[in-house]
Amino acid sequence: MVTQVTSKDWRPIVKAFEQAIGKNGVIQKREELLVYECDGLTSYRQRPAVVVLPRTTEQVAAAVKICNQYNIPFIARGAGTGLSGGALPTENCVLIVTALMRQILDIDLENQRVVVQPGVINNWVTQAVSGSGFYYAPDPSSQIVCSIGGNVAENSGGVHCLKYGVTTNHVLGLKVVLPDGSIMTRAAKFLKCQGMT
Ligand SMILES: Cc1cc2nc3c(=O)[nH]c(=O)nc-3n(C[C@H](O)[C@H](O)[C@H](O)COP(=O)(O)OP(=O)(O)OC[C@H]3O[C@@H](n4cnc5c(N)ncnc54)[C@H](O)[C@@H]3O)c2cc1C
Structure with missing residues (x-):
């Protein structure tokens, strides 16, 4: 079932991400999100609502399922050096960052x-x-x-x-x-x- 998100109710979503990925794999403080607001195409910027840092494919899949459940757009990001804005967040999106998948x-x-x-x-x-x-x-x-x-x-x-x-x-x-x-x-x-x- 899809649950609609308003600007107020990110807490259950963040909790679900923390359960799936661990607390240290979820970023939601405004100042910590700043670094993710653009890739190498710095003319365009948009802060994501939440950043998740999975360590395994299964954790990526769990994060995507949570996004689906709450009808939230998600975008993948590697190192963020892209020059075409591919990792540029959209408003109220979740950024799934692979920086900890380094094995x-x-x-x-x-x-x-x-x-x-x-x-x-x-x-x-x-x-x-x-x-x-x-x-x-x-x-x-x-x-x-x-x-x-x-x-x-x-x-x-x-x-x-x-x-x-x-x-x-x-x-x-x-x-x-x-x-x-x-x-x-x-x-x-x-x-x-x-x-x-
Ligand atoms: C100084 C500099 C020099 C460069 N030189 C070159 C060059 O010589 N040749 C060249 O081709 N490019 C070059 N680039 C561009 C860039 O480095 C490449 O496009 C690189 O492949 C991007 O990798 P990234 O990990 O930074 O990806 P990101 O910028 O994080 O993402 C790029 C795209 O890939 C998607 N993505 C990332 N990881 C995943 C994933 N695991 N699953 C699905 N989608 C994913 C993102 O959503 C986004 O659309 C250069 C960039 C810079 C800043």
Whole structure:
């Protein structure tokens, strides 16, 4: 059942987020929300009502389900370096930020595959495999700060992409939280790494 939200009744919603994600994964103080009011496109700003910082896919799904239950718009944000306003909040929205989803889950050098959470920073993938002679080719110039989730959404790339292709050419699978909060997996092994030549 969808519950309509007015400007006054965020408390039960925040409580539901805290139960699903933990108190330290929910931000609602006005001054702490300031940093989330825009991405790299700083001409446009809108403070979100609440920011949630899940650590797992299941917590993302729980947050999306709560948004659905209360009919609240939600927007994903990685590192917030996007230049097209994709992570720009709308009024009274919930921002789902992947900054705490920073685990490299699996490295399979034999098959040149890496599985990461979406908040992993682009350059960390190369750092994780470079000792074995590999690197992750898509290299936006923001690669020391931008996240893989943001790279996938924006299909980001840099100079290596002239030879090896952009992000879509390196993503072999995704675990996706759908707008109703269900989880869909389309995967073999997720990111492809190149051998160094
Ligand atoms: C100095 C600078 C240099 C840059 N250079 C380049 C460059 O060379 N090449 C290039 O392509 N881009 C470049 N960019 C743009 C930007 O860094 C990229 O678009 C990057 O991929 C954004 O990643 P992010 O983690 O910051 O994403 P965010 O800005 O947080 O989000 C970008 C979009 O992705 C969505 N998103 C984020 N995470 C998820 C997720 N887990 N699931 C679903 N949707 C998600 C957001 O809703 C938003 O629409 C540059 C930006 C800066 C500031």
